[in-house]
Amino acid sequence: MTEPISEAELQRRLAQLEAKGLSRLLPSADMRRAAELSLEIDRLKKEKNAVVAGHVYQRPEILAAAADFTGDSYRLAKLCAQTAADTIVFCGVRFMAETAKLLSPQKTVILPAPEAGCTLADSITADDVRALKAQYPGLPVITYINTAVEVKAESDCVVTSANAELILRRFYKKHPRLIFIPDALMGANLAQTLGKTPGRDIILWKGSCVVHEGFNAGVIRSYRSRYPGLKVLAHSECPPDIVRESDFAGGTSGMMAYIGKTCAAAYMLVTECGLGELALLDFPDKKFIAMCRLCPYMKLTCLEDVTAALKAPSPFQIIQNPPAETARRALAALNKMFELAG
Ligand code: 13P
């Protein structure tokens, strides 16, 4: 029998969540529910020796009331590999939970929203990669982490938005041409930065992110004229015309770091809405102009799902180990990233 939560405990948790700024983003009725679930999640984490990982695009109550660690794809992959917990509850999308499982095959990895996919990961299969390799024999395959395990297994190296530029530079020291999959827009942005020509020096696939492909550069121009001193930060999954209009382009961690070390009149974050909410909490004295789109997959996970998954995960929520040879090859591509990115 579990002890009921006392009113004093609930008030203490409410105060903690308020101190994190959550009440700026949630209606007060939802704050009480978030505090109750947060206490229940803590109790279950202790009982199961579990941790909760939360990607920065998750709902703010997941990040403030449930997550033990938060971050971008790269940071979460590293922290999940390092944790001593027996169970990882991954609040994010499927490819992220699969990456955690690859890095910790002995741990139980749970994805509370099993239908949380990603349009980039869905854009390419292992057969597609094998066909590309047959068409361009000998070229190294550099693969964005937003892909299935089977696709990683066909790759030479995985990258994330935080290290793609660095790793491509390293590969270009030894190879005049390479294959970059599956994000055509990120690939075009990388080609631009590195002075490479798509189709010649960098072979791209036709994948894109449903969130980032939809931004409009005209909106950026009109806001710049209304807000002098505005800094525009775009995720590198955005189309090249958006990146050209921006002051900074990179991954979510790079965008947050840029805000932290600059002092602009206002910031516009051209990415998923969760990052803007996080920026509001982390930088309460800075001004943000809303320009965001919601990821339908990232927003599937609620605190109720985390609680239920911790109590008794369904078979669909538990990430299974891939076949041994697939895991071995995918892990080699991931470890190549850790080696090159440091
Ligand atoms: P980050 O690794 O930059 O957080 O990006 C992950 C992602 O899915 C962006 O859409």
Ligand code: SF4
């Ligand atoms: Fe995938 Fe785009 Fe959602 Fe990121 S924001 S998980 S790339 S669909």
